[in-house]
Amino acid sequence: MxxxxxxxxxxxxxxxxxxxxxxxxxxxxxxxxxxxxxxxxxxxxxxxxxxxxxxxxxxxxxxxxxxxxxxxxxxxxxxxxxxxxxxxxxxxxxxxxxxxxxxxxxxxxxxxxxxxxxxxxxxxxxxxxxxxxxxxxxxxxxxxxxxxxxxxxxxMGKKGEPQIHAEVPAEFALGRALTVREGDEVCLVSTGNILPEVLHAADALAAHGHSVQVLSMHTVKPLDRAALARAFARCRVVATCEEHGAIGGLGAAVTEWMADSGTRAPPGGVVRFNTGDAFFRLSGEQEFAREQLGLTGHQIAERIERVLAGKAAA
Known part of the structure; x- marks a missing residue:
């Protein structure tokens, strides 16, 4: 980057x-x-x-x-x-x-x-x-x-991040999310360079028969409210994914939008993936930190699977 x-x-x-x-x-x-x-x-x-x-x-x-x-x-x-x-x-x-x-x-x-x-x-x-x-x-x-x-x-991230787009997205605009994958059962809303992990999660969920939409919500302020409204209206579960704490980030912004707009949660609820409300005190590189915090693709997919099966609360 x-x-x-x-x-x-x-x-x-x-x-x-x-x-x-x-x-x-x-x-x-x-x-x-x-x-x-x-x-x-x-x-x-x-x-x-x-x-x-x-x-x-x-x-x-x-x-x-x-x-x-x-x-x-x-x-x-x-x-x-x-x-x-x-x-x-x-x-x-x-x-x-x-x-x-x-x-x-x-x-x-x-x-x-x-x-x-x-x-x-x-x-x-x-x-x-x-x-x-x-x-x-x-x-x-x-x-x-x-x-x-x-x-x-x-x-930004640092260096060596996988490229998601083949070129500069012609439709890029601040405040407007980019649809990376289409789907209508689960919507994974990602911000920042955690998107490759989110795409791995989408692949794992798709392999189990789930239809997964992936949004690159590159602008956290202002949010793309129209894209969120569409996702909440048609998907069973909406999940926010970010390498940021639980307070004040993308997940918080989305739930604030829900409250302010009077939007109902989807049937399966809203799932928030983040680094929690704590300092990360272990020693290791980014991949290790993500694994410890439940932010890898397989961990995201497994948690969503449990929510879809009704075995875990959103």
Whole structure:
């Protein structure tokens, strides 16, 4: 994902002179091409993320389009006050790009885990929250973010993620889910780079005769309410899947929409897959963390099977 981001950023920088890149002391070699082409529009702000966010807000309010980039906890939690007051309060069109979201940096410990960031950023007025599933959605999200006149948060994985789409989805738009698989019994609503696991779950369920729809809900704020309404109306079970905590993420957003809109749960209920309401304290890489947290494809499928069989509550 991060390589696709750097490449797309360079292409967009070639055609949009407003684009300015701010880095929080990482990715210097990653952005060599951008820096070589646009040396006056690349700034390494160092290990000073709060300052970087203030600079980004000032640039945005001066008519430029800054992109602020670093590892997820450091571009969100560490500078949340600056995002809230400098960026969101002034409706400054800053693009905040986080790398290594969720448990992508699981092996580096809790300082690098990011399972609360959607909740933090989604709660801020005016903020768009986008979680692409693969490199192609990253490119599409960056293009779409540049068309916004408000702040946008793009939450990426790290590297080596499987490609879901064959190319940039032509129908990509912020706030509009992408249908990856069609089905009418179970709907798996996924956000971010956990989608490959969700597709493995869909395959396992299909092998047992279940019709499974898979949605890439890349934008958590604003939600695609129309897509949710269709899924709730026709599917027996709807499940949300995310590498994020139980509070404030995609699952919470969907259940808030249910309550606010008066939408009834589907017959089999709503199942939420997430990292729970606890810090992940074990040592291991992302695959190990997902297995421990019940977020692998086979675990998702097994739990859905139990719900469909009436052996487990949603």
């Amino acid at each position: 991060r390589n696709a981001f750097a490449d797309e950023l360079t292409k967009l920088g070639d055609i949009d002179p407003r684009l300015v890149m701010l880095s929080g002391d990482i990715g210097n070699r990653l952005f060599d091409k951008f820096r070589a082409k646009h040396p006056g529009r690349f700034f390494n702000c160092g290990v000073a993320e709060q300052n970087m966010m203030g600079v980004a807000a000032g640039l945005a309010l001066s008519g430029l389009r800054p992109v602020a980039y670093t590892i997820t906890p450091f571009v969100t939690t560490r500078c949340l006050e600056q995002i809230r007051v400098d960026v969101c309060y002034h409706e400054a069109p800053v693009i905040i790009v986080a790398v290594g979201a969720g448990l992508a940096y699981a092996g580096l410990g809790p300082t690098h885990h990011a399972c609360e960031d959607i909740a933090f950023l989604r709660s801020l007025p005016g903020m768009v929250v986008c979680c692409p599933c693969d490199a192609w959605e990253v490119r599409a999200a960056l293009r779409a973010a540049l068309q916004q006149d408000r702040p946008v948060y793009i939450r």
